[in-house]
Amino acid sequence: MGRPVFPCSLAEFQARFASDAACRHYLAACRWPDGFCCPACGDAGSYLLATRDLLQCRACRRQTSVTAGTALDRTRLPLPLWFAAGYLVTTHPPGFSALQLQRQLGLLARYETAWTMLQKLRRVMVRPERDRLSGTVELDETYVGGVEEGRRGGRQRDSKKVILAGAVEVRGRGRGSGRIRLAVIPDLSAATFARFAEEAIMPGSAVLTDGWPSFRGLSGSYQHRPTVIGDPKNAAKQLPRVHRAFANLKTWLLGTHHGVGAKHLPHYVDEFVFRFNRRRTPMAAFQSLLGLTSQHTPTTDQMLYAAEPTG
Ligand SMILES: [Zn+2]
Numbered sequence: 001m002g003r004p005v006f007p008c009s010l011a012e013f014q015a016r017f018a019s020d021a022a023c024r025h026y027l028a029a030c031r032w033p034d035g036f037c038c039p040a041c042g043d044a045g046s047y048l049l050a051t052r053d054l055l056q057c058r059a060c061r062r063q064t065s066v067t068a069g070t071a072l073d074r075t076r077l078p079l080p081l082w083f084a085a086g087y088l089v090t091t092h093p094p095g096f097s098a099l100q101l102q103r104q105l106g107l108l109a110r111y112e113t114a115w116t117m118l119q120k121l122r123r124v125m126v127r128p129e130r131d132r133l134s135g136t137v138e139l140d141e142t143y144v145g146g147v148e149e150g151r152r153g154g155r156q157r158d159s160k161k162v163i164l165a166g167a168v169e170v171r172g173r174g175r176g177s178g179r180i181r182l183a184v185i186p187d188l189s190a191a192t193f194a195r196f197a198e199e200a201i202m203p204g205s206a207v208l209t210d211g212w213p214s215f216r217g218l219s220g221s222y223q224h225r226p227t228v229i230g231d232p233k234n235a236a237k238q239l240p241r242v243h244r245a246f247a248n249l250k251t252w253l254l255g256t257h258h259g260v261g262a263k264h265l266p267h268y269v270d271e272f273v274f275r276f277n278r279r280r281t282p283m284a285a286f287q288s289l290l291g292l293t294s295q296h297t298p299t300t301d302q303m304l305y306a307a308e309p310t311g
Helices: 010-016 020-031 079-091 098-105 111-125 190-200 213-220 232-238 240-255 265-277 282-289 301-306
Strands: 047-049 054-057 063-065 136-144 162-170 177-185 206-210 223-227
Touching: 010 079, 020 079, 079 098, 079 111, 079 282, 098 111, 111 265, 111 282, 136 190, 136 240, 162 190, 162 240, 177 190, 177 240, 177 265, 190 213, 206 213, 213 223, 232 240, 240 265, 265 282
Parallel strands: 136 206, 206 223
Antiparallel strands: 047 054, 054 063, 136 162, 162 177
């Protein structure tokens, strides 16, 4: 028994996850794809349903929670509500604001509830990705915020601007992109780019950049292939994937969130990367979001309410 197939429309999704029991069944099937196995005694496949949330081992009687370790741990909200929220956040390309989520779900009387759900789901998205890019990778940097001019030129940099480094895998012969990594960086030095590349790209990969001197340090760990671009207007032609990623990010920040301050920008950047890298695998995104793919400490309500609402 493998992992269940992911519904491909909202209607199909809601029909399938209409009850707590259906959601619980899915959670159990994801967590124990080969059938339930008791963590205490190792007894496989035999259990009783003790309560709405607990499986009880027939052999040793130990009880195991279906939601422990997931984003739904100890929730008081109905599971179908969580599932619908996870589906919307995963499949709606520009991402959701708390107000949009409240309206879409209809059942949430309080804005605060929608906000809390969204924050819990976002906790997963804002953890930086760990797998490094490989193959051939485009690498460049951009400014976010302030006015969009003055790329590296002698012009003064707006102090509100933030520098963002980006790397995108080259896929196929056309302009196809694989996975991406984006990170806020403090400056344009060789040491900074070396550190970004080390965290984002597997050693030995081919790295395509423009002719900026700070990229020269990459030749130690990578097959560095710089291209002198000359006029900055040609940069988007020479490195189309990373420039498209920058443009999409900026559109998303302005369109959905009406601009984001420097303080919160890293979280939004990580959410963008999470969504982009799973754009063709909504089931993987949904399961990551609910905490079904990796064990991590669940976010408690206290942790969330201690945080400051960001919209
Ligand atoms: Zn047992």
